[in-house]
Amino acid sequence: MSPGPPCPQVGGGGGRGHPHVPCAPQFILPHSRGSSHGQSRITRSAYPRVPYARMMPDSFHLWQRLEAEAGTSLYRRTGLVVLGPAGNPELEGCRRSLRAGEVLDATALAQRFPGLRLHAGEVAVWDGTGGVLFADRALRAVQDVFRRHGGTLRDGEKVLRVDPGTALTVTTTAGVYRAPRLIIAAGAWTGALVAPLGLHLPLQPLRIDVCYWREKEPRSPGTGRAGPCFMAMGLPRAPHGIYGLPALEYPGLVKVCYHHGSPADPEERDRVPLGAPHPDIALLSSFISSYLPGLEPRPAVVETCLYTNTPDGDFILDKHPKFGNIIIGAGFSGHGFKLAPVVGKLLCELSLGEEPSHSTAPFAITRFPGVLRAAL
Ligand SMILES: Cc1cc2nc3c(=O)[nH]c(=O)nc-3n(C[C@H](O)[C@H](O)[C@H](O)COP(=O)(O)OP(=O)(O)OC[C@H]3O[C@@H](n4cnc5c(N)ncnc54)[C@H](O)[C@@H]3O)c2cc1C
Known part of the structure; x- marks a missing residue:
């Protein structure tokens, strides 16, 4: 943890341990109104896009460091298979990212994991590093460690406005703060928070159906x-x-x-008309029948969560193009959890004017034309 001047953060669960750095999430923690709640998230080395594949070793390492520092286990290694048509470019990208990614055909996959089926022309790529991150436990760990390093977590405090300047002013429901720099990582609310700063980010919040399917035979292998x-x-x-x-x-x-999922306003996420169709659940049921025949094809539990997607599915990790002391981390497009430690490190480095540990060029705001409008 490097020392440095205070850099408050809007949203998220804690920064890189600066003493007396406030971090303000709008709801009382823990909460389930954003994108990071629940018990589980996938982590893996297999990544179709090179910038993420390059960051993953760092991420695995930082998760391990957090485990050691928090004295708790945050990850269960299960391995991961990537299924798809042979020659599919994304699947090939995953295989390349693993260097020696083992390719399994239908017979080999069925031997190893009898619950999973492949169909004609499909293959599976094996990633032995894949597994489950214990999401809620990880958030608790990062918040504890953040506090232990002198950070201040002010939950239940909503940021109402940000006034730019050499000394920024952040007005919340509980007070007014001044700081030389600010990190905004407000998930599905980021677009609304940065619009008054003249930034119209192409962020689309999506309501995701999180579905759990019952095994037909309890404890069936694979x-x-x-x-x-x-x-x-x-x-x-x-x-x-x-x-x-x-x-x-x-x-x-x-x-x-x-x-x-379906486009959603994070404030209106639960306003789904009674009896509204759930095309994603129908699609999943059909997939389950075909690829996971050991599961009942009707979900036993359906919960919801939010993605915040960019048009290209890549993150936004950048300075505000006009106000260089405002740093934005957003648009994690449904795959940000596993990379959270690296994302936190990069946001911190950007805010301190340090050379980022990984290139942030693929995550630049200016890759989207017309994002900067008349500010304030
Ligand atoms: C169902 C589901 C499954 C997923 N599976 C995976 C997976 O397997 N692997 C993976 O890597 N990723 C996965 N993801 C994606 C990952 O969980 C997200 O990319 C990540 O959690 C996004 O975090 P975030 O900090 O951007 O948003 P959030 O966790 O929503 O955090 C933003 C915070 O900012 C707060 N906030 C917003 N506005 C304000 C304000 N004005 N004032 C104060 N606080 C504010 C919010 O209340 C919230 O607490 C999944 C996501 C979902 C929904």
Whole structure:
């Protein structure tokens, strides 16, 4: 942890341990109104896009450091299979990112994981580093360590406005703060928070159905608690991909979700008309019948969560183009959790004017044309 002047953060669960740095999430912690709640998130080395694949070793290392510092276990290694049509560019990207990624055909996959099926022309790529991050436990750990390093976490305090300047002013429901720099990492609320700063980021919050499916035979090999994580890519009927995690939060229920959802306002997320169709659940049911026949094809539990997507699915990690002392981390597009430690490190480095440990060029705000409008 490097020392440095205070840099308050809006949203998120804690920064890089500066003494007396306030971090202000709007709801009382822990809460389930954003994107990071729940027990489980997938982590993996397999990544179709090179910038993320390059950051993953650092991320694994930083998660381990947090485990050591917090004195708790945050990860269960299960391995991960990436399923899809042979030759699919994303699948190939995953295989390349693993260097020696083992490719399994239908027979080999069925031998190793009897619960998972492949179909004609499909293969599976094995990533032995994949596994489950214990999400809620990880948030608690990072908040504890943040406090232990002198950070101040002010939950239940909503940021109402940010006034730029050499000394920034942050007005919240509880007070007014001044600081030389600020990190905004407000998830699905980021667009609304930065719009008055003249920044119109193309961020689309999505409401995601988080579905859990019951095993037909309890403790069946290869799907239940003992199964791997998986991702399915390049399937014509599920263009955004499907992912699954072994049973963890509910005994005998396997988490399988569509990597997409319905556009939503984070303030109105629960206003879904009664009887509204759930096309994503229908799509998942059909996938379950075909690829995971050991599960009941009707979800036993459905919860919700939020993605905040950018048009290209890549993160935003950058300075405000006009106000260089405002740093923004947003648009994690449904794959940000596993990289949170590296994202935190990069945001911190940007705020301190240090050379980022990884190139942030792919995450620049200016890759989107017309984002800067007349400010204030
Ligand atoms: C169902 C689901 C499954 C996922 N699976 C995976 C996975 O397997 N692997 C993976 O790597 N990623 C996964 N993700 C993505 C990952 O969880 C997100 O990318 C990540 O949690 C985003 O974190 P965030 O800090 O941007 O948003 P959040 O966690 O929502 O944090 C933003 C915080 O800012 C606060 N805030 C907003 N506005 C204000 C304000 N004005 N004042 C004060 N506080 C404010 C919010 O209340 C919130 O606490 C998944 C996401 C979902 C929804």
